[in-house]
Amino acid sequence: MNVQEIKQRFGIIGNSPLLNRAIDIANQVSPTDISVLITGESGSGKEAFSHIIHQLSPRKHGPFIAVNCGAIPEGTIDSELFGHEKGAYTGAVGERKGYFETVNGGTIFLDEIGEMPLGTQARLLRVLESGQFIRVGSSKVEKTNVRVIAATNVDVYEAVKAGKFREDLYYRLNTVPLRIPPLRDRKEDVYLLFRKFSADFTDKYRTPALHLDEGAQQVLMNYSWPGNVRQLKNLAEQLAVLERDRTITAATLLTYMPQEAGRSNLPMRLDNQQREDFSERDILYKVLFDMKRDMVELKKLVAEIIEHAGTGDNYTPNTQTLNQLYHDIELPAKQEAQFTIQQPVVNTHSNSDALITPHAEEVEESLSLVEKESDLIRKALKKHKGKRKLAAHELGISERTLYRKIKELNL
Numbered sequence: 001m002n003v004q005e006i007k008q009r010f011g012i013i014g015n016s017p018l019l020n021r022a023i024d025i026a027n028q029v030s031p032t033d034i035s036v037l038i039t040g041e042s043g044s045g046k047e048a049f050s051h052i053i054h055q056l057s058p059r060k061h062g063p064f065i066a067v068n069c070g071a072i073p074e075g076t077i078d079s080e081l082f083g084h085e086k087g088a089y090t091g092a093v094g095e096r097k098g099y100f101e102t103v104n105g106g107t108i109f110l111d112e113i114g115e116m117p118l119g120t121q122a123r124l125l126r127v128l129e130s131g132q133f134i135r136v137g138s139s140k141v142e143k144t145n146v147r148v149i150a151a152t153n154v155d156v157y158e159a160v161k162a163g164k165f166r167e168d169l170y171y172r173l174n175t176v177p178l179r180i181p182p183l184r185d186r187k188e189d190v191y192l193l194f195r196k197f198s199a200d201f202t203d204k205y206r207t208p209a210l211h212l213d214e215g216a217q218q219v220l221m222n223y224s225w226p227g228n229v230r231q232l233k234n235l236a237e238q239l240a241v242l243e244r245d246r247t248i249t250a251a252t253l254l255t256y257m258p259q260e261a262g263r264s265n266l267p268m269r270l271d272n273q274q275r276e277d278f279s280e281r282d283i284l285y286k287v288l289f290d291m292k293r294d295m296v297e298l299k300k301l302v303a304e305i306i307e308h309a310g311t312g313d314n315y316t317p318n319t320q321t322l323n324q325l326y327h328d329i330e331l332p333a334k335q336e337a338q339f340t341i342q343q344p345v346v347n348t349h350s351n352s353d354a355l356i357t358p359h360a361e362e363v364e365e366s367l368s369l370v371e372k373e374s375d376l377i378r379k380a381l382k383k384h385k386g387k388r389k390l391a392a393h394e395l396g397i398s399e400r401t402l403y404r405k406i407k408e409l410n411l
C-alpha cells in the first residue's frame with residue numbers, strides 16, 4: 001500500500017511532507033515485529049498511528065489493546081500487564097490474566113510509556129527480549145508473542161538522564177522512532193482537517209454546512225494548536241452544533257480558542273492586559289465614530305437622492321438602507337444616555353502641536369479616528385472575549401455594523 005492509499009483507508013487527512021514521512025515509516029515498519037516508539041504532542045495522532053501499524057501488520061486479525069500507563073496506579077500496573085496468581089497480594093482473590101497474556105498474537109499499544117514505573121520497565125524489557133514474563137506472585141515463566149508499540153508526549157530521553165527510565169529499554173523500544181509532527185508544523189493541513197471534521201459533524205448532527213471566511217482561515221492557520229488535531233476536531237464539533245451564523249468569522253473562532261500566555265500566534269492578537277475598561281477618551285471617540293458613520297451613510301443617501309432627482313425615474317431610497325440607518329442611529333443614542341462624562345475633555349497635545357490651527361487639528365483628528373475606531377473595536381472584542389453581540393452592544397452599534405467594521409478594518 002502506498003501513502004495515499006493508507007490515508008484513504010484510515011481516514012488520515014493532510015498532505016504535509018512531515019505527515020507523509022510519518023505514514024511512510026509506519027508503512028515500512030508494519031509488516032515486521034519491531035517495537036515502535038511513537039513520539040508527539042498530545043492529540044497529534046499517536047494512537048491513530050498505532051492502529052495503522054497494527055492493521056497493516058500480519059497480526060491484524062489478532063487482538064489489539066491500548067493501555068494508558070499514566071492512568072494505572074503504580075500498585076496495579078504489573079498485575080494489569082502481566083497478571084497475578086491468587087493471593088499474590090491483599091485483594092487478589094482470584095488469579096487474573098494480564099494483557100500480555102490475553103493479547104498473545106496481537107499488538108499492545110502502551111501509551112504514556114514515560115510514566116511506567118521502573119519495576120514494570122524491567123518486566124517489559126524481559127518480555128520484549130525473550131517473550132517471557134512471570135505473573136505477579138508466581139515463579140513460573142510464561143511465554144507470549146506480543147508486538148509492542150509505545151507512545152509518549154514527553155522526551156523519554158530526559159527521563160533516562162534523570163534515572164527514571166531504563167536506558168536499555170529506551171533503546172529497545174526506540175528501534176524505529178516515529179515522530180508525529182505537531183499541527184502547528186503542518187499548517188497546510190489545518191484547513192483540510194477542519195473541512196473534513198466540520199463536514200463529518202454537520203452530517204452527524206444534521207446541521208447546515210459551515211463556511212470559514214478569509215479571516216477565520218487565517219486564524220486557523222496561525223494558531224499554535226496546543227491540543228493538536230484533537231483540539232481542531234473538538235472545535236469543528238462545537239461550531240457544527242453551536243453556531244447559528246454558519247459563516248464563521250475570525251472573531252467567532254477566537255472565542256473557541258484558548259490563548260497561551262506569551263505566545264503570539266494570532267494575526268489578530270489583542271494585547272496582554274486582560275481586564276481594561278473603556279476610558280472617557282474612548283467613550284468620546286466612540287461617540288465620534290458613531291457620528292462619523294452616520295454622516296457617511298447620510299451623505300450616501302443624499303447623493304443617491306440627488307442623483308435620481310433630475311432623472312424623473314420613480315426613485316425611492318433603498319428601504320433596507322433607511323431601516324439600517326434608523327436602527328443604527330437609534331442604538332447609540334440610547335447607549336449614549338448611559339455615559340456620564342464627568343471631566344471636561346482636556347487637550348492632551350502638550351507640545352508645539354497644540355499651536356496648530358483648528359483646521360489642521362480637525363484633519364489630524366479625523367485621520368486618527370480610523371485608528372481609534374479599530375482600537376475601540378479591538379478593545380470591545382477583547383473585553384467581551386470575542387463575543388460580537390456583547391462587543392457591539394458596548395460600542396453602541398448594531399452587530400451587523402460591527403461585523404461590517406471588522407471586515408472593513410481588516411481586523
Ligand SMILES: Nc1ncnc2c1ncn2[C@@H]1O[C@H](COP(=O)(O)OP(=O)(O)O)[C@@H](O)[C@H]1O
Pocket residue numbers: 011012013014040041042043044045046047048049193229230233
Ligand atoms: N491526520 C489526521 N487525520 C484525521 N484525523 C486525525 C489525524 N490525526 C489525528 N486524528 C484524530 O485526532 C484525534 C486525536 O488523535 P490521537 O491519535 O488520539 O492523538 P494522540 O494519541 O497523539 O493523543 C483522534 O480522533 C484521531 O482520529
Ligand SMILES: [Mg+2]
Pocket residue numbers: 043046047111
Ligand atoms: Mg492519546
